[in-house]
Amino acid sequence: MSAILEVENLRVEIPLATGTLVPVRGISFSVQRGETLCIVGESGCGKSLTSLSIMNLLPKRAKRTANRLLLGGADLQGMDERAMSDVRGNRMAMIFQEPMTSLNPAYTIGNQLEEAFLRHRKASRREARERAVFLLEKVGISAAASRLGQYPHQLSGGLRQRVMIAMALMCGPELIIADEPTTALDVTIQAQILHLLATLQRELQMGVMLITHDLGIVARVADRVAVMYAGEIVESGTVHEVFSRPLHPYTQGLLRCIPVPGKTRRGSHLGSIPGVVPALFGEPTQCNFANRCEYATPACTAAPVPLTPLSEGRAYRCILPVETCIANQARAVAA
Amino acid sequence: MTPILETANVFRTFQVSTGFLKPKRPLHAVNGVSLRLAKGEVLGLVGESGCGKSTLAKMLLGLLPPTSGDILVSGQAITGLDRRATARRIQPIFQDPYSSLNPRKTIGDIIGLPLRVHRVGSAAERPAKVREMMDMVGLPHRYVGNYPSQLSGGQRQRVAIARALIMRPELVICDEPTSALDVSVQSQILNLLLDLQRELGLTYLLISHNLAVVEHMAHRVAVMYLGRIVEEAETDQLFRDPQHPYTRALLDSVLTPEPGLGVPDANLGTTFPNPIDPPSGCTFHPRCPHVMPVCRTIVPKPLATQTGHVECHLYDTALKQAS
Ligand SMILES: Nc1ncnc2c1ncn2[C@@H]1O[C@H](COP(=O)(O)OP(=O)(O)OP(=O)(O)O)[C@@H](O)[C@H]1O
Ligand SMILES: Nc1ncnc2c1ncn2[C@@H]1O[C@H](COP(=O)(O)OP(=O)(O)OP(=O)(O)O)[C@@H](O)[C@H]1O
Ligand code: SF4
Ligand code: SF4
Ligand SMILES: [Mg+2]
Ligand SMILES: [Mg+2]
Numbered sequence: 255m256s257a258i259l260e261v262e263n264l265r266v267e268i269p270l271a272t273g274t275l276v277p278v279r280g281i282s283f284s285v286q287r288g289e290t291l292c293i294v295g296e297s298g299c300g301k302s303l304t305s306l307s308i309m310n311l312l313p314k315r316a317k318r319t320a321n322r323l324l325l326g327g328a329d330l331q332g333m334d335e336r337a338m339s340d341v342r343g344n345r346m347a348m349i350f351q352e353p354m355t356s357l358n359p360a361y362t363i364g365n366q367l368e369e370a371f372l373r374h375r376k377a378s379r380r381e382a383r384e385r386a387v388f389l390l391e392k393v394g395i396s397a398a399a400s401r402l403g404q405y406p407h408q409l410s411g412g413l414r415q416r417v418m419i420a421m422a423l424m425c426g427p428e429l430i431i432a433d434e435p436t437t438a439l440d441v442t443i444q445a446q447i448l449h450l451l452a453t454l455q456r457e458l459q460m461g462v463m464l465i466t467h468d469l470g471i472v473a474r475v476a477d478r479v480a481v482m483y484a485g486e487i488v489e490s491g492t493v494h495e496v497f498s499r500p501l502h503p504y505t506q507g508l509l510r511c512i513p514v515p516g517k518t519r520r521g522s523h524l525g526s527i528p529g530v531v532p533a534l535f536g537e538p539t540q541c542n543f544a545n546r547c548e549y550a551t552p553a554c555t556a557a558p559v560p561l562t563p564l565s566e567g568r569a570y571r572c573i574l575p576v577e578t579c580i581a582n583q584a585r586a587v588a589a
Numbered sequence: 590m591t592p593i594l595e596t597a598n599v600f601r602t603f604q605v606s607t608g609f610l611k612p613k614r615p616l617h618a619v620n621g622v623s624l625r626l627a628k629g630e631v632l633g634l635v636g637e638s639g640c641g642k643s644t645l646a647k648m649l650l651g652l653l654p655p656t657s658g659d660i661l662v663s664g665q666a667i668t669g670l671d672r673r674a675t676a677r678r679i680q681p682i683f684q685d686p687y688s689s690l691n692p693r694k695t696i697g698d699i700i701g702l703p704l705r706v707h708r709v710g711s712a713a714e715r716p717a718k719v720r721e722m723m724d725m726v727g728l729p730h731r732y733v734g735n736y737p738s739q740l741s742g743g744q745r746q747r748v749a750i751a752r753a754l755i756m757r758p759e760l761v762i763c764d765e766p767t768s769a770l771d772v773s774v775q776s777q778i779l780n781l782l783l784d785l786q787r788e789l790g791l792t793y794l795l796i797s798h799n800l801a802v803v804e805h806m807a808h809r810v811a812v813m814y815l816g817r818i819v820e821e822a823e824t825d826q827l828f829r830d831p832q833h834p835y836t837r838a839l840l841d842s843v844l845t846p847e848p849g850l851g852v853p854d855a856n857l858g859t860t861f862p863n864p865i866d867p868p869s870g871c872t873f874h875p876r877c878p879h880v881m882p883v884c885r886t887i888v889p890k891p892l893a894t895q896t897g898h899v900e901c902h903l904y905d906t907a908l909k910q911a912s
Binding site: 394397404508 | 738
């Protein structure tokens with residue numbers, strides 16, 4: 255395997271009237287060809303900004319820095335906007351969290367689907383159209399040819415999302431960044447899209463970076479998982495390691511929040527993680543999770559907590575020893 | 590008791606263009622739906638993407654007139670009611686928080702808007718109410734002066750929820766209320782919705798693709814396919830003993846958080862129905878693993894089950910005897 259995406263020490267800063275916000279605080283990860291990396295984490299922890307910074311689509315005021323940011327070995331930081339627009343939608347594509355933010359209400363979906371293909375592939379209108387129809391059918395849209403003339407507002411939420419997925423796949427990218435790609439879809443179509451992504455992944459050796467809140471999807475499709483909290487990666491490992499032996503107290507809490515059919519009683523309170531994420535201004539001075547952690551001690555707030563590597567790809571960011579983390583989890587599950 | 594909300598045989602048709610210079614054709618987004626919601630009840634509504642759930646929700650909110658059929662709020666036709674009064678009692682939480690929040694208003698303004706529109710409290714009292722709501726949905730007060738574009742997807746969804754609940758409505762129509770949220774916030778919001786329901790006797794129509802959430806929250810569940818309710822039952826029964834083949838396919842496709850199991854295949858094939866040109870007979874027949882000859886020609890009628898009804902020829906004993 256070789257890496258299609260390498261990210262080292264990625265930071266995003268947004269200057270605001272009240273100070274400099276640092277929503278992404280030096281994160282490192284890689285995506286291998288043919289691999290699925292899932293990123294999970296609290297709402298607002300910086301997942302979307304991480305993906306936008308890889309695509310160089312950050313909001314204007316935001317500033318990106320990284321030690322390394324490579325797409326198939328090519329340096330993304332050295333590229334000007336023209337070089338980037340050759341890469342974007344072509345070698346790497348993104349499925350956005352909210353379809354309405356990336357579909358243009360003024361153009362038909364046919365126009366929007368064909369546009370990237372015409373630009374990058376020097377194809378004819380007819381070829382572009384055929385490819386659009388082919389992919390719309392693949393994502394489960396019937397009578398695809400007749401949908402090409404419709405505008406985004408005439409489609410249901412799930413249809414819009416599928417149009418976006420088809421759009422991202424138009425040029426057969428090497429890397430796909432999918433931000434909550436199936437949340438607006440029913441589970442039968444979700445399963446179908448996940449099958450489609452897996453097939454393309456096998457055929458094209460496409461790398462997939464999948465951001466999702468749905469731990470069911472993570473469990474079923476991820477090869478590796480990175481858990482983010484407050485702009486940092488707090489735990490990473492293979493999907494088996496993270497689900498069967500979660501180490502970080504935040505990961506452990508997350509896994510207790512989901513209703514599991516047959517296990518959680520209807521109408522009972524679900525597990526939750528009380529409290530809110532700290533403001534992400536300036537540099538960390540302590541464990542960012544300390545204000546919500548049931549195991550916090552004064553040592554946790556004395557200094558920033560570094561990421562402790564355990565083995566290749568397996569790491570966690572907590573001062574507790576591994577054995578203590580495992581014992582804590584066993585006790586919490588039994589309770 | 591009069592149900593708080595009732596629909597009787599509601600239809601909604603859109604005229605859609607099928608191509609340049611081609612005539613417009615009707616699309617039956619909602620095709621004869623009858624529902625009842627008792628006070629304090631949570632009704633789950635699930636179904637295929639594009640089957641008409643949001644269209645139905647918009648009609649229940651009075652935002653879209655039905656093509657035919659009646660919608661009654663506490664026994665009165667919604668068309669005869671004052672829009673403002675209805676809005677006070679029925680509030681929406683919409684699917685796409687991005688398009689339902691005004692980008693030029695601050696978070697505080699957005700959450701407080703219903704208070705101003707309905708002239709609740711004095712201008713001096715409102716900020717405190719807004720902050721109280723922000724606490725309830727877990728939004729830090731520091732966001733009060735921010736604009737929607739400065740918030741993450743999940744934070745925007747919490748704004749939408751705070752705005753819907755600030756008027757303490759009787760009925761909340763939740764269209765995918767938590768799909769943009771991470772599981773810890775999702776569990777906070779679901780716990781909040783459950784508490785409010787118990788304390789204030791709220792009634793919810795909960796539209797969601799997350800069947801685990803629906804099972805956790807709803808008393809009854811309605812399953813929709815191509816504009817019709819094809820099965821309705823009490824939650825336990827629906828999850829324990831689904832009748833309609835589409836309901837079964839849905840339940841089989843749920844992804845539980847167990848690594849190594851892969852993504853199941855519901856065996857529904859890839860012939861997706863076109864709502865402009867729906868299949869004859871039972872509209873599910875091109876995808877149904879149990880299809881019979883009669884399914885291609887005769888539309889199934891609702892048949893009573895233990896706790897609800899189902900529309901499928903498999904359960905029609907009269908039909909079985911005849912053939
Ligand atoms: N344009 C902006 N200006 C100021 N702050 C911003 C801006 N965009 C995002 N933020 C802040 O940066 C943080 C990270 O946002 P991001 O959208 O990456 O979150 P996320 O992890 O994708 O969350 P979600 O799961 O809710 O989508 C949030 O706290 C958000 O409020
Ligand atoms: N304004 C409109 N004009 C034309 N067609 C429309 C319009 N609004 C909705 N439709 C069509 O009506 C059908 C039902 O749409 P609706 O938004 O109600 O689906 P939904 O069940 O909410 O789906 P999802 O789960 O994807 O949100 C779809 O085929 C959609 O394309
Ligand atoms: S470092 Fe301390 S506060 Fe942070 S997660 Fe570990 S135990 Fe909790
Ligand atoms: S009526 Fe026939 S085609 Fe329709 S769901 Fe029942 S068995 Fe399947
Ligand atoms: Mg996001
Ligand atoms: Mg909808």
